[in-house]
Amino acid sequence: MTQYDYDLFIVGAGSGGVRAANMAASQGIRVAIAEERHLGGTCVNLGCVPKKLLVYAAQFKAEFEAAAGFGWTVGMPTFDWPHLIANKNKDVERLHTVYRNKLEKSGASIITGRAKLLDAHTVAVGTRQYSAERILIATGGWPFVPEIPGKQHVVTSNDMFFLEQLPKRIVIVGGGYIAVEFASTLHSLGVDTTICQRGDKLLEGFDEDIRDFLAAEMAGKGISVLFNTDVEAIERTAGDDFAVRLTDGGKMTTDLVMYATGRTPNSSGLGLEALGVALDDKGAIKVNSCYQTNIPSIYALGDVTDRLNLTPVAIAEAEALVNSLYNHQDPAVDYDMTPSAVFCRPNIGSVGLTEARAREKYPDIDIYQSRFIPLKNTLSGLDEKTLMKMIVVRGTDRVVGIHMAGVDAPEIILGMAVAMRAGATKAVFDSTVGLHPTAAEEFVYLREAQA
Numbered sequence: 001m002t003q004y005d006y007d008l009f010i011v012g013a014g015s016g017g018v019r020a021a022n023m024a025a026s027q028g029i030r031v032a033i034a035e036e037r038h039l040g041g042t043c044v045n046l047g048c049v050p051k052k053l054l055v056y057a058a059q060f061k062a063e064f065e066a067a068a069g070f071g072w073t074v075g076m077p078t079f080d081w082p083h084l085i086a087n088k089n090k091d092v093e094r095l096h097t098v099y100r101n102k103l104e105k106s107g108a109s110i111i112t113g114r115a116k117l118l119d120a121h122t123v124a125v126g127t128r129q130y131s132a133e134r135i136l137i138a139t140g141g142w143p144f145v146p147e148i149p150g151k152q153h154v155v156t157s158n159d160m161f162f163l164e165q166l167p168k169r170i171v172i173v174g175g176g177y178i179a180v181e182f183a184s185t186l187h188s189l190g191v192d193t194t195i196c197q198r199g200d201k202l203l204e205g206f207d208e209d210i211r212d213f214l215a216a217e218m219a220g221k222g223i224s225v226l227f228n229t230d231v232e233a234i235e236r237t238a239g240d241d242f243a244v245r246l247t248d249g250g251k252m253t254t255d256l257v258m259y260a261t262g263r264t265p266n267s268s269g270l271g272l273e274a275l276g277v278a279l280d281d282k283g284a285i286k287v288n289s290c291y292q293t294n295i296p297s298i299y300a301l302g303d304v305t306d307r308l309n310l311t312p313v314a315i316a317e318a319e320a321l322v323n324s325l326y327n328h329q330d331p332a333v334d335y336d337m338t339p340s341a342v343f344c345r346p347n348i349g350s351v352g353l354t355e356a357r358a359r360e361k362y363p364d365i366d367i368y369q370s371r372f373i374p375l376k377n378t379l380s381g382l383d384e385k386t387l388m389k390m391i392v393v394r395g396t397d398r399v400v401g402i403h404m405a406g407v408d409a410p411e412i413i414l415g416m417a418v419a420m421r422a423g424a425t426k427a428v429f430d431s432t433v434g435l436h437p438t439a440a441e442e443f444v445y446l447r448e449a450q451a
């Protein structure tokens, strides 16, 4: 029998790779995990975690504004971006240590450097070569910026977490998760913010009512949202700012241009093409339902496979893979009712089908909606509203979609996802006694279907 250096060699120490490494190593599997940058990958270093810390910072603005209505005199708050970034960096470093300790404790070998596959069982990192029975690629994704004149002037979400100073003005290109989250955060931190979205709505894939509601709320807060507009070219001006030429003939001058136009799978430079690992036209690694590529000893999961690009999905896939390889369990992850959140203002949470998808799938559905001003805003004077929406299949009474825009929507929606996975009907929601006074209770008081 061939003797390999490792049973499992993992390339990429992001959310999926680290989960697989910890789970496998702690049950005695000989695991190595290679990472060229920092432990924790996008989520810890360039995504979820630092993003949420910035979102928290931004929320204070509304809290300061709201405080007066509740009797507080706050004075003139000032904000120090370098201080926030320094603290954020410290916390991310703390997480690196947590991740390292956990990997070491589970018994995985951490190998620092860029890995390249040499054959179906061999990986090179720097000058060293390692053999493994199985190789798992969990290298995630990377911001995509289209080819436009002046591309060298733009930044992406990767750079935003390390800006030395906040710009006074920013143009954000794109209308997806990253664009709306950064737009809300930067606007709250005092940056004059413009979104340039080539389509006619924000947040493709979300429920249409939520998309319209968000656009109206963002515009109401003073964010300039330009629809059906794309950037033609960007030039640096003599005054050291940027002239942005738009496809509709418009022009803008700004201090910073950020592109949030999607992410591409991190699959190049790994030796995959030479090995014949099948990729799709975006470079995503093609896998079967067991996360196995067309080369049986090579596996892939998470964003590099470009399916549901969310941290908890990569973690769920890593758990399923390790359980199937080493514990004879079913490798299938049930993606049904995977909730999704966007940490813009107002927050968005969503689970299940949009109204449009539900109408395609079921002949008869009922729509319940509630729009209201949260109790806190009666005294705060803030005018941010909340939208809640529930989609119910007539006949079976099953709740198949819940969508919310409003404070704490992501916190609320996860509980809704549990109920929906358990098969909750509208009658179950109706018979649940509410929790008063909360916004979430509105979901059990939705009585009148829309005409």
Ligand code: NDP
Pocket: 146, 173, 174, 175, 176, 177, 178, 179, 181, 197, 198, 199, 203, 204, 230, 260, 261, 262, 263, 308, 309, 310, 340, 341, 342, 343
């Ligand atoms: P998204 O795919 O969400 O949005 C991309 C946006 O860019 C869309 O508005 C799209 O327009 C536009 N776009 C795409 N290509 C071009 C182009 N060539 N020129 C101009 N505009 C273009 O990508 P993001 O970058 O916002 O986020 C990437 C992924 O990261 C998300 O899909 C999500 O999975 C993950 N993420 C999740 C978060 C969360 O869970 N809270 C937070 C942040 C990221 P159009 O709609 O017309 O296609």
